[in-house]
Amino acid sequence: MDMVAATPAAHVLVFPCPVHGHITCMLHFATGLLAAGLHVTFLHSDHNLRRAAAASSPRLRYVSIPDGLPVEHPRDVGRIVELMESLKTKASVAYRSLLASLLLGDATGGFPPVTCVVADGIMSFAVDVAEELGIPALAFRTDSACSFLAYLSLPRLLELGELPFKDGDDLDEPVRGVPGMESFLRRRDLPSQCRDCSDPDNDPLLQIVYGFTAHSGNARALVLNTAASMERAALAHIAPHMRDVFAIGPLHAMSPTAPAAGGSLWREDDGCLAWLDGQADRSVVYVSLGSLTVISLEQFTEFLHGLVAAGYPFLWVLRPDMVGASQSATLREAVAAAGKSKARVVEWAPQRGVLRHRAVGCFLTHAGWNSTLEAAVEGVPMVCWPFFTDQQINSRFVGGVWRTGLDMKDVCDAAVVARMVREAMESGQIRASAQALAREVRRDVADGGSSTAEFKRLVEFIVELSTTAVAAIKDEEYVASYVNI
Template sequence: MAAAAAVHVLVFPTPVQGHINCMMHFAAGLVDAGLHVTFLHSDHNLRRLGGAATAGSPRLRFLSVPDDHARGVGDLLELLRSFQTKGSVAYRSLLTSLVRAGDNSNDGFPPVTCVVADGILSFAIDAAEEIGVPAIAFRTGSACSILSYFSLPRMFQLGDLPFPAGGGGGDLDEPVRGVPGMESFLRRRDLPSQFRSCTENQIDPMLQYLIDVTAHSSSVRALVLNTAASMEASAVAHIAKRMRDVFAIGPLQDMFPAPAGAASLWRADDACMAWLDGKTDRSVVYVSLGSLTVISREQFTEFLSGLIATGYPFLWVLRPNMVEASKNASVQEAIEEARNCNGRVVEWAPQRDVLRHRAVGCFLTHAGWNSTVEATIEGVPMMCWPFFADQQMNSRFVGAVWKTGLDMKDVCDRAVVAKMVREAMESAEIRESARTLARMVRQDVADGGSSAAEFKRLVGFIKELSTTNK
């Protein structure tokens, strides 16, 4: 424990909810292993967390760097580029001070000896190495999506890309051959959403950013993935061929609880749990499209009408301004209609508690990676309506590979919503597949399982880097 106490890891996520959530559980695991951890937020998010960011172990603390940008999906690339300029200067200054002598605050933290930065913040990895601190990349998305970014050159070579111009990109059900290990089931529509705008001469700016940071990962000391062998062994193996080292250590959400309130930027409506208590077993549809998805009024109406048509009670997470023009009277009236039709609408929910509740029968989700692994852990059937980025890949794995749910991408129609919700709620085959995968994942994260062993190896790797660097 004495050697571990001298190890101090700076954990730096991208300042959006899904990335913070995953990397907060990772930080909790490092603290549990006896290491000191500084968790680096943006100024905006640290203010938003308030007192919740002071809880936890005396070996865990929260600091921040400037970030003045909004969190909408359309602002993500601007946010990331801002971090490369204004944020990176503050980050380098802070890291330098933490390396030289801790922070001189007499709180018992030794100097920083290692950085684990979000893999899409490549500047944070480069700056740490330039200062003399060994750095590791952590990618919070699925291994299958990361492999697709690596595979872009091969997809162009084989003719998978670009999609035909006009007509919505040609036949979106055309097979994709260029992502190794996925040739038998991957279609054009299953690639990350930005692939659809690829042409011979132009690539979507956000996709180009992701391709660049993924390529950058090949040069880092190691890549950490929040996944399990039972979920993505093939994708991890193909990624490992391109890396110096890879650690598949998840799902972290089932391994290390985060400090209360420290991982969520929204205050959960815990009263919904009492509402669930009043429902019968597996009778409720849980609906959450994540922290970034924005839907049109028409899509909102289709979802709502489809949910009501099933006759099942539903718990719907509807963030403020998630629906375009959501202050419009017709939207508010529709929300009231939902409440009158055996539905409950909340701005945010304690998702893990909801998913493990006996009353929840299925999860209508955007298939973000955190939501996907959380539902997988609890054995809850999913109905996926992916919005962007890796969600398209994740939903294909749910529907075609693991068979733990249904994939409704590219469709938002009330009749389809109702049909698929009923199937997800009532299919014995889907429920059994979900339970089977849940058992396998729990074996991965249990003592002696692959993820538990990889996490232990990662802690040893970090200790060795910290000692060697000294």
Template sequence: MAAAAHVLVFPFPVQGHINCMLHFATALVGAGVHVTFLHTEHNLRRLGGRASASSPAGSPRLRFLSIPDGLPDDHRRSVADLLELYKSLAAEAMGPYRALLTPSPTTGSRAADVGVDPTGGFPPVTCLVADGLLPWAFHAAEELGVPAIAFRTASACSLLLFELGELPFPAGGDLDESVRGVPGMESLLRRRDLPSLCRRPNETDDVDPALRVLVKLSAHSGKARALILNTTASLEQSALAHIAPRMRDLFAVGPLHAMSPAASCSSLLREDDGCTAWLDCQADRSVVYASLGSLATISRDQFTELFSGLVAAGYPFLWVLRPDMVEASQDAALQEAARGAGGSKARIVAWAPQRDVLRHCAEGCFLTHAGWNSTLEAVVEGVPTVCWPFSADQQINSRFVGAVWRTGLDMKDVCNRAVVEKTVREAMESAEIRRSAQALAQQVRRDVAVGGSSATEFDRLVKFIKKLSTSSAVLGQ
């Protein structure tokens, strides 16, 4: 009898990475695979009972375990601290992580003493799918005889950029100069479409340490047994074609949130449960939804310009104002002031059920940071977007939205209330943008449906994992 496939899914412990890798995990469970989803202890405590609620109904094949990240519980774990989190996790989690993969002398299975039944009725771990930002996890797994697959949560075009782009570019250069060295994007990308950490403030500044890490990690992905990307050929065909020869195997299986057999509750922040009722009271396509994601921080001046532009545009709007989003502000006072300034047309919340908001008939456009999860969620629902990117792959994603797919407008490098007002109005009123958004949504939905490119690739991936699992079980005997 063939060994049961049991995949350990290990995301980098921030919201955006957890989201799409949990959708992937639940899709695997739907395909009959056992999955252990690995959180940090800090994040699993934040999720509480909501983590177990993520398991597809009636399935015992998904469980949640945790390892330490080495940081105190009151540490902010903000976007400015990601490099510290990266280093601390690698230093502190290795022992407990290896224990999850190591055969137990008493049970014969790979398990860890993590405060629960070490096996939980699960078969041994036979395959690792780890975030591409965790190369040490790949090395440890392969050393222990567990085949490892890389999962990159960003767009394919950003991965290709980090591998081949001229990074960083010189200080003082023209931001509209074309970027060379990225095949298929020679006439598309400008320097302003690269991640902000590629910009040197002056000639004497060294390369940003985070940029060094990202470039190194992008090159490392090719060493895994395969690379999984949360995308589809309809969105990024050229980038995928240029990435594939650099990998041992490549699977484009997205958008995963549209393929998951059950909605997954992965939010580290409490969602406001009154959003839907408020939207129900608004006219169709009348609401602007504004959210800058789970990590972005902005200045008080930037907040004022964005907020004032939304008010001036004149549409009802739902604004996600995280408690830690605006620098040097008193959270409660700022939220109260925003509610007053927005009047009856504004609803201000700390966090929203974004997928539910985007699919609501009242949703007219999405003012977004253009993170890949948010970009894909808007694409699937056919919602026009206004992009104000912040970091990582967001600059290049926003360029694709505005210049390639033409499903929205790219507002990068501008934070002016008059521009915000004008851009939001155009996104809400442009019939051309809405037609493009809806046409792309229809194509992507075909991709994830039975027989579509992503669905076919996912089936191939499940077979690949089961084959690796059989080999892993033989080696582990």
């Protein structure tokens, strides 16, 4: 990246929601800020900092606060609302105290006072607390622009009567209430929270997701990990609702340097890359449903039988907590027995390395935004089986807009798995579309590309905000009034 020379006083606190995909994405963002010459404090939860291998550097440090949940809490997808509520009501108190102390800076550690906060957009309290303390704050969303626009359009969907759904309604009915998507969006493609909202006015989850999306308009700017070549139309429809919008992705492809350490909450099995070395070009199906997806034993069995029937070698990421209460060792044995020498199972994989490996022919994925971007950059065809939230609309874009893969949502049947995997592996049209999109995205992140230009503009924006913040921070009475609250 050809970045501006940032003022030494610019010091950004980066605060992701404490779940794996959000941390990974925002660490790539932190890496970009470091490359631009800024100081960065990366805020983990205590629980996650214990799991992550986090090593500080001269302009990067890791700090943590409690998330407010008991140590034994599973923090899994089934209780994600509990985590969000605890962050808002309990962690926010510790966050406020930490921010107030960081207004003083750390002369011994070489860190100036924090002058800007970039907080995960699904934690609106983090933006509000920073602004209350006089620190300018930006909202960063780790999901796609198309899903953000869908959440932002919820009032319009309700006004048109396209929400709520009724039992027995046709999920393939077109949806007209999301601007720019009238020609291809269906009910089944809306974010998963839309499916269970029989009473939208009293649906806490729907109110939460709309609330933090609309709240991003209060932040100094909205930052999105996306590229203009992928989501130009959605970005144009979002912009009038925000104070400013920066499309700066895919972040993992923006810099040749490795991301700042301290992100992965799972130990990657590098041995799978050596296994891929022994496979023929474009012969392997890579299967990973992300860090949160949970499937039943019956669904596992359908996936397994479908993969075996497809007839290709496969590399499958099976987290220990992924298949109900089943034992991971039993699942590995089942895969080994079914796939014989053609299968490899790991608990976690170095995904970017896997996707760029010559042996990988397609990616069976949950269509999480990080995974979607990583496949897009490498030009790998996808078969999408979305699990929840934004994955539903991401998979529709893969199958119906970019045409870089197939959308398998709402189906878990061995025959369908086998058919779609074969098509993704063998279709010249899908592969050509995937490679064409990869070329466009790579232009966006190259020198002179739209994402690189936007990242430079963002750094300049943060430096300008920081200059104003530094002037206020130099007022000792101003700082003391917050440190002593």
